[in-house]
Amino acid sequence: MxxxxxxxxxxxxxxxPRGRLTGIGFVIPAAVLSLVFLCYPILDTFWxxxxxxxxxxxxxxxxxxxxxTAVLRDPAFRASLLRSAMWTVVVVVVTTALGMxxxxxxxxxxxxxxFVRALLLLPWASSLVVTTLLWEWMANANYGALDHxxxxxxxGGGTTAWLGSAxxxxxxxxxxxxxxxxxxTALILLAGLQGVDTEIYEAAALDKVRGARLFFDITLPLLxxxxxxxxxxxxxxVFNSFPIIWILTQGGPVGTTNxxxxxxxxxxxxxxxxxxxxxxxxxxxxxxxxxxxxxTRLSWKNLAR
Amino acid sequence: xxxxxxLPLDRxxxxxxxxxxxTRIAFAVVMLIIIAPFFVMLTTALENxxxxxxxPPVWWPHHNAMDFSVISVRxxxxxxx
Numbered sequence: 001m002x003x004x005x006x007x008x009x010x011x012x013x014x015x016x017p018r019g020r021l022t023g024i025g026f027v028i029p030a031a032v033l034s035l036v037f038l039c040y041p042i043l044d045t046f047w048x049x050x051x052x053x054x055x056x057x058x059x060x061x062x063x064x065x066x067x068x069t070a071v072l073r074d075p076a077f078r079a080s081l082l083r084s085a086m087w088t089v090v091v092v093v094v095t096t097a098l099g100m101x102x103x104x105x106x107x108x109x110x111x112x113x114x115f116v117r118a119l120l121l122l123p124w125a126s127s128l129v130v131t132t133l134l135w136e137w138m139a140n141a142n143y144g145a146l147d148h149x150x151x152x153x154x155x156g157g158g159t160t161a162w163l164g165s166a167x168x169x170x171x172x173x174x175x176x177x178x179x180x181x182x183x184x185t186a187l188i189l190l191a192g193l194q195g196v197d198t199e200i201y202e203a204a205a206l207d208k209v210r211g212a213r214l215f216f217d218i219t220l221p222l223l224x225x226x227x228x229x230x231x232x233x234x235x236x237x238v239f240n241s242f243p244i245i246w247i248l249t250q251g252g253p254v255g256t257t258n259x260x261x262x263x264x265x266x267x268x269x270x271x272x273x274x275x276x277x278x279x280x281x282x283x284x285x286x287x288x289x290x291x292x293x294x295x296t297r298l299s300w301k302n303l304a305r
Numbered sequence: 306x307x308x309x310x311x312l313p314l315d316r317x318x319x320x321x322x323x324x325x326x327x328t329r330i331a332f333a334v335v336m337l338i339i340i341a342p343f344f345v346m347l348t349t350a351l352e353n354x355x356x357x358x359x360x361p362p363v364w365w366p367h368h369n370a371m372d373f374s375v376i377s378v379r380x381x382x383x384x385x386x
Contacts, residue, residue, distance in 0.1 A: 098335060105332045116336060122343050134346050143358040145345050179339065211324050 048278035055272035067279035080263040099185030107193040124183040132247045166256040192226030228299040
């Protein structure tokens with residue numbers, strides 16, 4: 001039985017050309033789907049970013065780096081880039097901290113833990129559009145529950161036009177993004193915590209390491225690979241996040257919540273500058289690529305030490 | 306073997322009782338914040354239009370409002386508006 005489940009010889013190479021063909025046959029559907037739905041759009045975006053494009057998406061001659069220089073000269077682009085960076089840093093840092101806290105508590109044995117884990121899935125299991133509309137409803141200045149709740153706990157005085165205010169709109173949207181991101185982050189970190197060997201804790205107990213010190217000196221360093229993956233995924237998702245901002249403010253009021261995705265959408269589908277919108281997409285792609293390479297290299301270098 | 310190492314493993318991981326209580330309170334607050342919007346969604350789904358826009362908000366729907374919701378769902382399922 002053991003030998004049938006785990007054959008000792010190489011599964012593909014040793015089966016000859018017929019086995020290899022079968023393998024290729026299995027790979028072809030996924031490869032075709034990847035080419036059509038991943039590679040082609042990416043390459044097409046690069047192509048569009050280097051061309052003049054009319055409002056119907058047809059290319060009208062080579063533009064070189066013209067689209068890129070036009071975008072980089074735009075003060076709204078620079079403001080959106082800064083806002084995107086701030087949005088990403090705040091959301092990812094707070095999400096990771098809260099997710100770690102929730103995961104650490106859920107990793108301890110207590111009654112009702114399974115039920116709370118299920119509750120935690122609610123924001124993640126619900127449609128992002130639905131939860132965003134729910135927050136819009138709660139933030140309504142006339143009949144929203146948010147103002148009332150804040151007043152009840154002594155954190156607010158009057159009615160606040162949360163989404164109409166240049167001061168409060170972006171922080172509120174950051175909070176919604178954090179609220180949506182904490183559950184999946186907590187579950188990823190919880191999976192990592194459950195993989196930590198309990199013998200290490202027993203050894204730490206012999207050295208009288210307990211509580212917060214145990215967490216920061218033992219648990220956190222052991223969790224570093226999981227935290228690395230979680231932060232990387234969150235940075236990519238949050239940096240590209242579009243629905244929350246678009247549903248709530250569409251980049252307003254007066255552009256104070258415009259991030260790169262909403263700026264790009266405005267360029268492409270409201271101003272019909274498809275070439276420049278493609279250039280923004282390429283810039284976003286390059287930023288994330290550079291970040292991912294640097295971050296993973298630094299993380300793995302620290303892990304290797 | 307020291308006395309501390311003889312404690313159950315979960316107690317070692319959780320730390321002191323004061324820290325444990327503080328952690329529980331903070332966790333309860335975080336969970337409340339996560340769940341509260343869903344509570345609002347649920348109660349809004351069971352209220353009639355007038356109650357939805359009432360101030361202060363109606364946290365628990367009135368009996369007749371729940372009847373109204375049941376009728377709305379029934380009519381919706383029948384295709385009547």
